Amino acid sequence: MNPVRSLLFIKKASVQGSGLSSMQETSNGVKFSLYFILISYLVAGAGLLALSLTDAISPLFIVGMGCIVFLNLFLNIKGRTFSISKTLWNIVAVIILAASLADYFFISPSLIEVSTRFLTILMIVKLFDLKTNRDYAVLYVLAFFQLLAASASTVSLSFLFVLALYILTGIWALTIFNLKREWEEKSAIHKEIPRNILDPFFFLATAGLAIFSLIITLSLFFVIPRMAVGFLPKTTADIIKVSGFSExxxxxxxxxxxxxxxxxxxxxxxxxxxxxxxxxxxxxxxxxxxxxxxxxxxxxxxxxxxxxxxxxxxxxxxxxxxxxxxxxxxxxxxxxxxxxxxxxxxxxxxxxxxxxxxxxxxxxxxxxxxxxxxxxxxxxxxxxxxxxxxxxxxxxxxxxxxxxxxxxxxxxxxxxxxxxxxxxxxxxxxxxxxxxxxxxxxxxxxxxxxxxxxxxxxxxxxxxxxxxxxxxxxxxxxxxxxxxxxxxxxxxxxxxxxxxxxxxxxxxxxxxxxxxxxxxxxxxxxxxxxxxxxxxxxxxxxxxxxxxxxxxxxxxxxxxxxxxxxxxxxxxIVNYSFSDQATLARSVEDKTRSLLLNLKWQSIRKGIAKPKKETIFLGVIVVAIILTTVTVSILRQEAKPKSVKTPFFYKALLKVLAKKGKIKQTQETPLEFANAIALPEVEAITKIYYDVRFGGYKLTDREQHNILIQLIDIKKRQI
Amino acid sequence: MQTYLDDATAKISLLQENLGKIIKGKPDVIKQAITTLIANGHLLIEDVPGVGKTTLAHGLARSINCSFQRIQFTSDLLPSDIIGITIYNQEKHIFEFRPGPLFAHIVLADEINRTTPKTQSSLLEAMNDRQVSVDKSTYPLPKPFMVIATQNPLEYEGTYPLPESQLDRFTIRIRIGYPEPEAEKEILLSPSVELQPQQLSPVLSVEEVLSLQDMVDKVRMDDDIVEYILAIVAATRKSEKLRLGVSPRGAMALYRIAQAFALVDGRTYCTPDDIKQLSIPVFSHRVITTQGEEGGIDDAEGIIQDIAAKIEVPL
The missing domain is CATH 3.10.620.30 (C8orf32 fold)
Structure with missing residues (x-):
């Protein structure tokens, strides 16, 4: 790009940018941070909900805490946050800990009861102090501990739903959290993530991820060898009075x-x-x-x-x-x-x-x-x-x-x-x-x-x-x-x-x-x-x-x-024990054996040792699918570390160009590719890409801004 | 970072300008020659007679305020004619080493393939170790030390092909090629203005050249680009079209040349493009094609280009 052109470009960009980006920032900003706050509160809510399943703390306490959470959420959305200084926060945490210890030694003998109460109060205090990313991270960790505490003291079926809720919202929260953090690190101008990131597809895909991880967890639960006794502790349930069975x-x-x-x-x-x-x-x-x-x-x-x-x-x-x-x-x-x-x-x-x-x-x-x-x-x-x-x-x-x-x-x-x-x-x-x-x-x-x-x-x-x-x-x-x-x-x-x-x-x-x-x-x-x-x-x-x-x-x-x-x-789940595992293994073994026997028997009966054509075909397809998946995932894994270093704007450029039918060959150098396209903007971005990628150059905010503008320009162009 | 780059660019453009006065219409060739100089390498120029090989070598030497020797390689030239000779000093009654023409900052070995392999090989130690061993003594060569050799294409009469070990010591082999019609016209129309290499005035000192060579070391080379070099080198060793692949010395040469080229190009880092382009002049004289020398220089260059074009570029 020649200097005159690039000057013009910047001018145009800044004129456009000031109007457009500020407008986008307000609408997207609210949307994104609202999502972030809402989902973070959902995670905290899942933790509280999990605790409410246990008998460890009284329902009144839970309801009270729930009200505080809602009030807090309302204030947070309205943008009114309380600021607690770090020293105050530490003092409060120590006081709560001391109170909990006193509680443990003098009032309530159950450790779980005390720790759940401690975690809940700690979380409530944290909710009043959500400023930095670190605060949010602490919130997630607290919710996780609440879930852990609850899992140790309940065998209720509802726990499964709370767990599912926690995993789903947890994955959402962590993804958005990560996006937010990365974006803040990378860019100073665009504090907010563009609108299109948090679309329904995002939520669907992450929900899929959550279901996938639930499935994996469950399969691990069933497969990992365990002791003869069911793993989860059995605690007292409501005792039912039944007559007719005494002496x-x-x-x-x-x-x-x-x-x-x-x-x-x-x-x-x-x-x-x-x-x-x-x-x-x-x-x-x-x-x-x-x-x-x-x-x-x-x-x-x-x-x-x-x-x-x-x-x-x-x-x-x-x-x-x-x-x-x-x-x-x-x-x-x-x-x-x-x-x-x-x-x-x-x-x-x-x-x-x-x-x-x-x-x-x-x-x-x-x-x-x-x-x-x-x-x-x-x-x-x-x-x-x-x-x-x-x-x-x-x-x-x-x-x-x-x-x-x-x-x-x-x-x-x-x-x-x-x-x-x-x-x-x-x-x-x-x-x-x-x-x-x-x-x-x-x-x-x-x-x-x-x-x-x-x-x-x-x-x-x-x-x-x-x-x-x-x-x-x-x-x-x-x-x-x-x-x-x-x-x-x-x-x-x-x-x-x-x-x-x-x-x-x-x-x-x-x-x-x-x-x-x-x-x-x-x-x-x-x-x-x-x-x-x-x-x-x-x-x-x-x-x-x-x-x-x-x-x-x-x-x-x-x-x-x-x-x-x-x-x-x-x-x-609750009573799943080693004998169940053995039964599962045995039934799998039996089924396979009977299947094999069946196959053998069928082939003997037919007089020809030939399985059906369809069976072979199906088998080949299944094996092929498995092999391809494995290979692709291995290849992906190998390819991944390389692309990590590629600056995001160049990836975006390649994406934009690929949509227009210009796909960069792997053996083509970026400059060769740019020359082939012969667009000054592409060449300019490629050169900046070289500076960043191989020259260790750090882009200024202004440069980053310009690149984004240029990308948008390229997107609109006919090539 | 930026200051050393500015400093280097200023010096290099001085050299480029100076050389441009005697070599018309060949900026790329000038660039490659300067690259070799600041990469602390040796340059082999191969082309038909009369395209300015000697002029380039001579001009480069003259542009630097340093010692320069030209050795015309002929079939009867002996190693001692190059390295020097030990003679008896009758006054002092001792044997004394009298250094040969090799003891200069820039040595122009003109028509190097006109002499016998024995004499050609006498350059080996000098080029690699930058020193000369005669009898039991070792004599260091001046710094910087650069051999610029010219040779005629191999199919010419009365030539001895350079042995592989000798070729491997040349960092880069370039060709000048015929000038563009317009540049040639300019050359023809202004014979009076044309400068002779001898008349060029030096623009850089020896120290400045040495500092440029130091700057080359600082040029940034990303790990992925090193991988890229190694991938190309590995591919030459596996290629069915090549009987001999690129040596580790060749890989080192490409690394160094790429750094120097980046500096000449005004950058503080190497790009994949540097590697892809430079692999041809750096590698093509180091490999032996399966068809032997029959295919000539074009063949080897084509093969290297093909190989480099198939390697995945780091992104």
Whole structure:
């Protein structure tokens, strides 16, 4: 460029620049810094939100802090910032630290609680002092620590969303932060980033980045080897009061909870069962808790209960010993059902398993079992746990009616009767007068109860001698407890050993996660009767199992879906352990092996060892894609350090020219390229580029400004 | 930085102006000759007779206030005719070394390929180590020391091709070429005005030349440009068209020449363009093409140019 020309150029540029750039600066400046502030506050908000998930600090505190954050954000946007001197800031930080230490030693014993409070207050103070880039960096770090503290003290599913929010806003914030800093370093005139940087594409692309890093994190989480116990600590959740699982049950105790929708447990099944079985009822699933042998007229008790520690077998399962009488149980088909059960803390040490449980596996030191087929933890449960129960299904009793046999001695203990049940005995004899076998008698009584009595959760009171006579002769209405107790007594009268069992019906099937949601209202009681020559058999005299839950409206699909997410979160994140990892690895191995076997088998069957053409084609494409991606990324990595030194304005020039179809060949020197284009502006920029790139020259603001103007000029030109 | 550049540019333009008085229409050739001088190198000028080879060498020597010797290389020239000879001093009764014409700041070796390889090789030590060993004594040569050799193209009668080791010691080989028609017309029309090299007045002192050579060291060479040089050198060694690639001495020569050229061009740093352009005069005489000498100078230059044109330029 000749001197005259360049002079003119500068003049034109400065005239244009003064008007245009100042206008752009105001509109873009506000936009950019607004984005920056908003996103920085979002990051801080994600940190606070994460803390709010923990029980460490009171909701009131969080709300208060949230209000301060909003107020602060408002002031910040309005441009009114408080300035705190560095000394003051340091003093405040020390005071907060001292207060927190005092808090720790004298008031609150939990370190996490104190540290979360400390972090929050520190962050709030920092929010009032956001001036330099360093302040913002400190803010991000504080938010990160808040997230860390929260992760250590919550297992809530919501944490996943907060984490996702933090990663997304964090990536936004750090990108914009970096842009801002770099731009400020490079250019003194254009303090603000041009408008087009923060377009929707920017946010979409960085969101993609966030999702990508989430995926990577999750895959690392699943792949990295871990200890035998789930990694995330299990802390106390809300403890649910559940009745019916202690050593005795008062009659009528189950009634009030039959309306309570609180979730007690979630049960996943392996293998998946055919749909009819999912409904419950006879031949269906009963999540069995405790059995009772003695009825004294007002309550059921366990009087013959004997506890024994279970041995862990080579698969890590605490197996129910065969010497107990579950082997007398009516099991014709030995189909083993594996249940993965996520049990809420219900203040009992009973472990549930569908009838009839054969073993329990989980992170337990020991498990006890009683002689009535129930499993117990050494101590009541105060936190959510996950365990696996193994059960053998009882097949429906077909063709067993004629079976005869004697009652085993051990079963005779289950014939106890309270005094004063003569009328009940008469009724039982009336019902079973024409029946011969135990099963026929039981079936007749069951049918009688189902037909003649009305199911209600609010039975009337009556003047009978005892609750059972009330139910059988006067009110003729009741719920499972009345039905089951009456049934048990009626059977005992005719010489059939029975025991009352409390537990849960399957409840609601969640097809999103393929598991049962079992609630308080699914609590149920039923009867196991001893069939001679066959063993203990489940009977449910309550009219309709569905009737138990019929009153409640069906759960919406959205709720079910959210609950399935919660199930997965607990199942695969919170309780993710080494055994799960092993299972994952094994299933991958099995699938590959079966795939290979399948392929081999197919080729043998076809007589020709030739896979399908399409398969080969597909395989080749996949391999090619992988190889290209890897190569390109390696090449990129190699090429990157070289271009780092290239000044941004020359890159911009090349971009502008490339858009006009002028692409610089790699073996072409910049000057050759400029000569080929023969534009004075291009030549001038190239020469400045040489000065900067190879001569170590630092551009002045004015020069930088001129280059930008020239670039814009070139952009407008026809070449 | 800027001051040393201004200083250097002023001195170099003085030299350019001075040489321009006797060499018309060949600014590039003058530039290359000055580059070689301040790069502390040796210059080989190859062309047909009558294009001003000797005039250029002579003019350069005369422009500097320094000692100058011209040696006309003939087939019967002996090494001692160049280096010097030890003779018996009858007065002092001792053997005395009498320095030959080589002991000068600028030595013009005219028609160097007319003499035998034996005599040609006597320049080896002088050019590389800037010293001369005779019998058991070593004598340093003056600083700066520059050999400007001229030679006729190889296909001419009565020539001995220079051995590779000798060629490698010339930093740069240039050709002058026929003048442009207009410049030639000017030469013809103004014979009376034309100066003879002998009549040129010196414009620089020896010290000034030495300080220029020091400045060359300060010229900035980016790491990526060094990589670029090495890439070109490596490519010459791998090329199928070349039997002998460029030696490490050749790479060093290009490095140094590029620095000097940048200074002559008024810059304090080297650019990829310097390397790309200079690789041809610096490298082409150092390589041997697979077809031997049949293809001649054009062939080697073309090959080097092709090679340099395929190397990725640092951005």
């Amino acid at each position: 005795k049950v008062d009659f009528g105790e189950l009634g009030p909870i039959k309306l309570d929708p609180t979730i007690v447990m979630r049960v996943g099944l392996q293998p998946p069962l055919p749909p009819p079985l999912l409904k419950g009822g006879l031949g269906g699933l009963y999540f069995r808790g405790v059995a009772f042998d003695t009825y004294n007229g007002t309550q059921w008790q366990q009087t013959i209960k004997k506890l024994a520690f279970l041995q862990k077998n080579q698969d890590g399962v605490f197996a129910y010993p065969t010497r107990y009488d579950w082997e007398q149980t009516a099991l014709s088909e030995r189909q083993v059902i594996k249940q993965v059960i996520l049990l809420e803390p219900i203040e009992t040490n009973v472990l549930f398993a569908t009838s009839f449980g054969t073993g329990i596996a989980g992170n337990f030191r020991n498990i006890t079992a009683d002689n009535m087929g129930s499993f117990y933890l050494p101590a009541p449960l105060y936190s959510r746990i996950e365990y696996t129960a193994y059960s053998v299904m009882q097949s429906p009793l077909k063709g067993l009616q004629r079976q005869q046999g004697s009652i085993k001695n051990s079963a005779l203990q289950y014939l106890q009767l309270p005094i004063g049940y003569e009328e009940v005995a008469l009724l039982a004899r009336d019902i079973t007068i024409s029946k011969k076998t135990a099963f026929e008698k039981a079936a007749a009584i069951e049918e009688y109860l189902k037909k003649n009595y009305r199911y209600t959760l609010t039975p009337r009171k009556s003047a009978g001698k005892n609750p059972i006579e009330d139910f059988l002769f006067y009110t003729k209405e009741g719920y499972c407890e009345q039905y089951a107790t009456a049934f048990a007594i009626l059977l005992r009268v005719v010489g059939i050993p029975t025991r009352l069992v409390t537990g849960f019906l399957p409840g609601e099937w969640n097809s999103f996660g393929n598991y049962f949601i079992v609630r308080q209202k699914d609590a149920h009681s039923w009867v196991e009767a001893f069939m001679p020559g066959f063993g203990w058999t489940t009977f449910d005299p309550t009219p309709s199992a569905e009737a138990a839950g019929a009153a409640a409206p069906a759960t919406s699909r959205v709720t079910l879906y959210i609950d399935s997410m919660r199930w997965r979160w607990n199942r695969y």
